[in-house]
Amino acid sequence: MLTVRDAMSHPAITVRPHLSVRAAAARLVTHGFTAAPVVTAEGVVVGIVTEADLLRGRIPAGAAAVDPTPDPPVSDVMTIGPIAVAPDDDMAAVAALLLDHGVRVVPVLDRGHLVGVVTARDVLRRVASRELVSAPRRPGTARAAGPNG
Template identity: 55%
Template sequence: MRARDVMSSPVITVTPRTPVHAAAALLVSHGFTAAPVVDTERNLVGIVTEADLVRGRILPEGWVVAQRPEPTVADVMTPAPTAMRPEDDVADVVELMVNGRIRTVPIVDDGELVGVVSRRDVVRCVARRELTSQEVRRRRIGPAGHEGRDR
């Protein structure tokens, strides 16, 4: 099975200039744990996770915080995240996720973001007993013989 068979696409993204609160709201509203960070040409420049967005933001009660400008995604993101290609084997993507303790892997084609594979995407395949590309395509094509994504 290939990454393109299970990846989510199109992808909800943010830019380096997105305010932290807006990125957090986007993740919450879509139920995601991370969002790829892209430039104006949709080239992957980073990834921002829930942990990135909350780290240092919630302080113990009674602490006084100096006024400072709200951080942007560029201030908290992981730059140059590990990415994979659409033709990479999902087994390799899963190995990266498990060994690297990564929840979301960006999928790029010639530097351009084309999708993401999240742990949830892979768990969905396991739950549906879709362990090969053929099984995934059979569900997507369906009995009518035309492609339609069941997400």
């Protein structure tokens, strides 16, 4: 069985809740990610922010440029309480989870601590190399991120 630990991207690129939308977008672009976990100074995952979250409402209809109004903080646009997985979870089940929930990135938590992320690209890389094939879903492989992970 291929596990999350075998395929995850790590270390995870993260952003803080108070970071501006523009700064978070620059961080994603710089590192080539489409989303990032949002973590507190203590390292607790409180959300996830995607490219779509960062773009939504920033380009007014008919405008030639990005909206010049002050940037909101990431906490205003992030998804709170993202789905998370554990390092020993089955990658086939996580692939199904990504598809079922329409998400491209999930944080990987080990005893409540962020240790990486699994992206759709991580799954695709394993499928392309024939390391990942369909398997039945195991119950309990997905859970909401929180202080106890």
